Structures are given as C-alpha cells and as structure tokens.
Amino acid sequence: MIGFSFTRRKSAPRGTLHVLGSDRSVPIEAGETLLSAAVRGDVPFPQMCNVGECGSCKCRLVKGHIRLKRDISRHVPPEELSAGFLLACQSVAESDEVAVEVPGMRRGRSADLAPVRVDASIARVTPLAPTVLALEVGLAAEVRYVAGQYAQLTVPGVPGLGEPRCYSFAEAPDRASPRRALFHIRHVPGGAFTEWLFAADRTGARLRFSGPHGTFRYHEADRPLLCVAGGTGLSPIKAILEQAISDGLARDVTLVVGARTQQDLYALDAVASIGERWRGRFAFVPVLSQEPEGSSWTGRKGHVTDYLREVAVDHADCAAYVCGPPGMIDAALDVLRGGVPPKHLHCDRFLDRGSVALAAAAPA
Incomplete structure (x- = not known):
C-alpha cells in the first residue's frame, strides 16, 4: 500500500527507506525527509536545491505512506x-517502511555512471559571450556521464565557495577523454562563484568535482523533438543533440533558444554544426526579448512562449525538452501542458543560489 498526506503530525515515526535499484536501505530519523535520509546514507540520489524548487529529486513511491511538506504540483x-510520484526533499515518512523508485536508477546500473567525487582543476576558460564562459575542467580520475546530466563544483580554500554549484555538462560524453568535462557558466551578478570565476584568469585553480547527477536526458520516443533553451540552458540540450547524432537518431527537431539580445546568443557555430549533421529536419529558432529597436536583427522578438503559443498545435505530437531559468520553465510548461503528454515533457530547471534562498524562505 502507498499513500500521501498533507496533514501535519507532531513527529513522524522513525523508519527505513529502501531505494530500489541501489540495493541500499537507510534509516529515516523522526521528521527527516526522504532525500535527507538518502544523502546521509550515501545513496546516489539525484538532487540540487533541497527546497522543492528544481524537481531533481522526483521519484515514485512504491511502498509506505509519506507526508508532503508543501504543494509540489509545479513539478x-x-x-x-x-x-x-513525489519530491523526496518535500516528503516525510509516515510509516515504518518506505520504498521509492528513482528514474534512471536500476539494479546492475553501470558503475561508470555512479556519482564520484574527485579532485579537479581548471584547464581552460574561453569567453563565449559577454556573460558566458566555457569552463574546461581536468579531472583526477575518469568520469562517465549521460548527456543532459550535471556536476557539482566547489573551490577548496576559497571563502564562500565551499558549497557546491551545479552545472550541466555542455557536450556529449567523449569516451576518448573521460578525464575532462566542459561547462557553460553564465555570470550571475552577486553570485559568489561566478564573480570569482569572471574576475581573473583562473586557469590552474583547484576544484572539487562531484558527479554525474540528475535524470535529464534523452528518452526514446518515436516523436519529433522540441527543444527549448533559455540562456545557458542550451548546454545540456546541446549535449543531448550531439549524443543523438552519435547514436544515429533520425527525428525532426526544432531548437528554440531564448536570449535577451544578439550578443547574448552563443555557441552558434556549435548549433550550426549540429544542424549540418542532423538526420532529419533541423530548425533553429532564436528569440530575443530585449533586442533594441532599429538593430540589425531580423529574427523573432519577444519570448520563447510567444513562439510556442503560435505553433503549439504543430508540436502536440512532439517530445519536449525544456531547460533554463525557473520563470522561463514555468511559462513554457504552462503552454505545453495539455498538448504534450506528461511522459514526453522533460525539463531541467536552472537555479542560482539566490533563487534557492527565496524558495527556502517561501511559506510551505
């Protein structure tokens, strides 16, 4: 039997959490969330914000009863x-035994894809746009990942940078170079990590790497692809499309990228290369929200949701992949839900630490 409750108890019972596919069972302390118990028990559970904002820890309850701490309907x-389905970070056990199934975690899963923690260093930093850098990281050990996943980075010894920051892998896995990783980093004003990274040449700086994490990836479906990216949300989608080319995927694809101005568009050569190699129709639709009047831009203006509303009926048979900042994700999902079936609607919400703090302070 399984069950949900939104009612509050003075204290939840102690119990045991079983994560199917991990062959691990961990104790749950009174009042503890399922995610906290899993992390404390060293179970490789996908996670990022821990406040119910990112949706990374979505899993399915297969046994037991839980209480939800807050409304999770956005995810x-x-x-x-x-x-x-539930969010582990917002779920408190209400029974002695709780079992959950995590998407992508299966018995016999390759050890190559299990999260690892390794020393790393910055090998190269390349400007891609005024506010975006390509960060190439050298790793002390081999790391395997699936296109769409992310890693966590910390900077040992630098005050304020000991807490992990999450960044998606920006290219398909390269089996020939498993000791390197590439990320696209957007400068967040006031953000401790990006202020540090953009302030000087950090080549050679020591990092601590943890990954891979997350379940955002390509899901096999006999449908055209609709990919929607805001800002550096392009990085995991770029990786997924590159991997699809290597795997010989033949589908029509529409890639919609939202940016403020022309100078904020980046990786255009990489997008063009994907289009040239793609097996099927490839349409690239950049949409600018703050491009000055009278500029040389002749493409679409507005928001990506304007484009999605205009052609929504054409994409009802698509599998959608949406990645970027929370506001864009929510707006895009509002348009796509009801047209694209839930099982074909995949999203990856990019959060900075300010967004996480606001979510944590919001009333339950």
Whole structure:
C-alpha cells in the first residue's frame, strides 16, 4: 500500500527507506525527509536545491505512506501524483517502511555512471559571450556521464565557495577523454562563484568535482523533438543533440533558444554544426526579448512562449525538452501542458543560489 498526506503530525515515526535499484536501505530519523535520509546514507540520489524548487529529486513511491511538506504540483502534475510520484526533499515518512523508485536508477546500473567525487582543476576558460564562459575542467580520475546530466563544483580554500554549484555538462560524453568535462557558466551578478570565476584568469585553480547527477536526458520516443533553451540552458540540450547524432537518431527537431539580445546568443557555430549533421529536419529558432529597436536583427522578438503559443498545435505530437531559468520553465510548461503528454515533457530547471534562498524562505 502507498499513500500521501498533507496533514501535519507532531513527529513522524522513525523508519527505513529502501531505494530500489541501489540495493541500499537507510534509516529515516523522526521528521527527516526522504532525500535527507538518502544523502546521509550515501545513496546516489539525484538532487540540487533541497527546497522543492528544481524537481531533481522526483521519484515514485512504491511502498509506505509519506507526508508532503508543501504543494509540489509545479513539478508533479495531478496524473503523476496519482501514480505515486513525489519530491523526496518535500516528503516525510509516515510509516515504518518506505520504498521509492528513482528514474534512471536500476539494479546492475553501470558503475561508470555512479556519482564520484574527485579532485579537479581548471584547464581552460574561453569567453563565449559577454556573460558566458566555457569552463574546461581536468579531472583526477575518469568520469562517465549521460548527456543532459550535471556536476557539482566547489573551490577548496576559497571563502564562500565551499558549497557546491551545479552545472550541466555542455557536450556529449567523449569516451576518448573521460578525464575532462566542459561547462557553460553564465555570470550571475552577486553570485559568489561566478564573480570569482569572471574576475581573473583562473586557469590552474583547484576544484572539487562531484558527479554525474540528475535524470535529464534523452528518452526514446518515436516523436519529433522540441527543444527549448533559455540562456545557458542550451548546454545540456546541446549535449543531448550531439549524443543523438552519435547514436544515429533520425527525428525532426526544432531548437528554440531564448536570449535577451544578439550578443547574448552563443555557441552558434556549435548549433550550426549540429544542424549540418542532423538526420532529419533541423530548425533553429532564436528569440530575443530585449533586442533594441532599429538593430540589425531580423529574427523573432519577444519570448520563447510567444513562439510556442503560435505553433503549439504543430508540436502536440512532439517530445519536449525544456531547460533554463525557473520563470522561463514555468511559462513554457504552462503552454505545453495539455498538448504534450506528461511522459514526453522533460525539463531541467536552472537555479542560482539566490533563487534557492527565496524558495527556502517561501511559506510551505
């Protein structure tokens, strides 16, 4: 039996959490969330914000009863909630035994894809746009990942940079170079890590790497692809499309990229290369929200949701991949839900630490 409750108890019972596919069972302390118990028990559970904002820790309850700390409908629509899906960071055990199934975690899963923690260093920093850098990292050990996943980076010895920052891998895995990783980093004003990174040449600086994490990836489906990216949300989608080319995927694809101005568009050569190699129709639609009047821009203006509303009926049979800042994600999902079936709607929410802090302070 499984069950959900939004009611509060003075204290939740102690119990045991079983994460299917990990062959691990960990104790749950009174009042502790399932995610906290998993992390404390060293179970490689996908996670990022820990406040119910990113949706990374979505899993399915297969045994037991839990209490939800807050409304999770932004990440778990009613039909998925009815099927037992939940956010582990917002779920408190209400029974002695709780078992969950994590998407992508299966018995016999290759050890190559298990998260590892290794020393790293900055090998190269390359400007891509005024506010975006390509960060190439050298790793002390081999790391395997799936296109779409992310890693966590910390900077040992630098005050304020000991807490992990999450960045998606910006290219498809390269089996020939498993000791390197590439990330696209956007400068966040006031952000401790990006202020440090953009302030000087950090080549050679020591890092600590943890990964891979996350379940955002390509899901096999006989459907055209609709990929929607805001800002550096392009990085995991770029990686997924590159991997699809290597795997011989033949699907029509529409890549919609939102940016403020022309100078904020980046990796255009990489997008063009993907288009040239793609097996099927490849359409690239950049949309600028703050491009000055009278500029040389002849493409679309507005927001990506304007484009999605205009052609929504054409994409009802698509599998959608949406990645970027929370506001864009929510707006895009509002348009796509009801047209694209939930099982074909995949998103990766990019959060800076300010967004996480606001979410944590919001009333439950």
